[in-house]
Amino acid sequence: MTTVVIDNPSASRFEVREDEKLAGFAEYHVFKDEIAFLHTEIGERFGGRGLAGQLIGTALDTARERRQKVLPYCPFVRGYIAKHPEYTELVPREDHARFGL
Template identity: 75%
Template sequence: MDPQATVTDNPSQSRFEIHEGADLAGFAQYHAYKDEIAFLHTEIGQTFGGRGLAGLLINGALDAARERGLKVLPYCPFVRGWITRHPDYVELVPQQDRARFGL
């Protein structure tokens, strides 16, 4: 991980955020309900693009979901694609929902 990049959960805004130093570089919007977390949208600021920050953000968000025992619903195409490229995270998506998300 970029030593300047940190991923944190901001539950008051329902999103995981990635900061580079003191600057907000991007976020992954989610909706949490009971034991599920649905990722809806991922966005990286224009000046932070091309540095791999979106991948670091999703990696941190999915690790947090795993630590909390949450089931992941990857509605966001970026999150879905990231899980496809990192199959050790497919287990976070409930078995009955994997086909729906193309996993």
């Protein structure tokens, strides 16, 4: 199986595809140099394969490359950052307490 994560800016979301089928997405809103992650969803038949982690890892790596500040409103994104502290620096320090980081 081939898994790919793409940014779909026209839909304001990162998408994870497995064999070209949409498996899930992470919705976002961009304002200036910030990207706010709002909601992450993986289709029921694609669950349990680690696709959400691949999706968010790629989305956060992309935010880092673009020098965007990350606002993790989505609980899954917050949890992912908490488990992968190398991404904590993407969240503005003044927002760490707000997001429980």
